[in-house]
Amino acid sequence: MRAHVAGRRGLQALVLGAFCFGVAAAMPVAEVGYDYTWRDPNFCDDCHVHDYANERYAQSRHVGVTTCHDCHRVPISHYPRNLYGVVFKTYAGPEDIRTPHVPSHICASCHLEGHDGELTGPMTPELLAEIVKVDESPLHRLHLDAKGREPSEAQGGGDHEDEHPSGHPDHAEGEGRITCLDCHGSGDAEAHRFETATSNCVDCHRGIAPHAGQLGDLECRDCHFDGFLGAVSGRAGL
Amino acid sequence: MTLRVLVLAFAGGFALTILVGFMGRFLWVAYRHGGLF
Numbered sequence: 137m138r139a140h141v142a143g144r145r146g147l148q149a150l151v152l153g154a155f156c157f158g159v160a161a162a163m164p165v166a167e168v169g170y171d172y173t174w175r176d177p178n179f180c181d182d183c184h185v186h187d188y189a190n191e192r193y194a195q196s197r198h199v200g201v202t203t204c205h206d207c208h209r210v211p212i213s214h215y216p217r218n219l220y221g222v223v224f225k226t227y228a229g230p231e232d233i234r235t236p237h238v239p240s241h242i243c244a245s246c247h248l249e250g251h252d253g254e255l256t257g258p259m260t261p262e263l264l265a266e267i268v269k270v271d272e273s274p275l276h277r278l279h280l281d282a283k284g285r286e287p288s289e290a291q292g293g294g295d296h297e298d299e300h301p302s303g304h305p306d307h308a309e310g311e312g313r314i315t316c317l318d319c320h321g322s323g324d325a326e327a328h329r330f331e332t333a334t335s336n337c338v339d340c341h342r343g344i345a346p347h348a349g350q351l352g353d354l355e356c357r358d359c360h361f362d363g364f365l366g367a368v369s370g371r372a373g374l
Numbered sequence: 375m376t377l378r379v380l381v382l383a384f385a386g387g388f389a390l391t392i393l394v395g396f397m398g399r400f401l402w403v404a405y406r407h408g409g410l411f
Contacts, residue, residue, distance in 0.1 A: 147376065154380040158387025166395030173400055211408040212401060256403055 292344030
């Protein structure tokens with residue numbers, strides 16, 4: 137009887153050991169799987185084939201510190217829906233794919249003071265603290281606080297034939313506020329090109345766009361850049 | 375019989391860890407990020 141109990145306990149210990157061994161063996165596999173699906177852009181590339189966006193991203197300052205998921209916060213239903221699309225549908229090109237929506241509060245989580253977003257990429261808190269916050273830069277503040285999307289006539293507005301040429305999906309929300317992507321990510325071909333260009337300014341400030349012969353060889357940033365970065369009001373552009 | 379039980383125990387531990395440590399973690403973080411729908 138005693139030998140039987142001892143044998144049974146021995147078997148239980150063996151089973152428990154085998155279970156723990158299974159857990160230990162799976163942990164690195166689970167970590168690799170999580171890293172691949174959450175931190176490796178190749179996972180997203182399995183469905184989202186967009187070389188132009190990848191190239192832009194590789195050139196941007198976001199590379200290596202943010203992941204696709206940090207900015208493109210899709211619901212869980214996105215994954216089975218995309219899998220179905222990849223298997224059963226044929227997409228001709230980027231025009232068949234909905235432009236991803238990245239609301240301004242996502243940008244704010246890194247680029248504005250006191251906006252803590254949940255970042256799951258490799259960005260460390262130390263690096264996050266080092267990122268220049270644009271709250272106090274005079275021209276960013278002016279754009280962030282603007283009640284409407286139209287600049288005044290003196291600012292080159294009021295003369296638009298189209299409401300907004302870039303047609304970013306943020307505008308469809310009807311919030312009537314200027315969003316980060318209005319200036320830092322315009323059309324599809326500009327995906328992941330976060331730097332602004334004169335064309336972004338001229339989209340709204342059409343009336344004061346530099347023309348040939350009149351500062352025509354200058355970019356808007358040549359004079360107004362300080363106003364978007366400096367924390368001292370009254371500098372260029374104000 | 376004993377070997378089969380041991381293999382099953384190993385597979386159970388392995389599968390449970392993949393389910394929780396990978397799938398569960400992925401789904402939880404994805405839910406926190408973007409919700410269900």
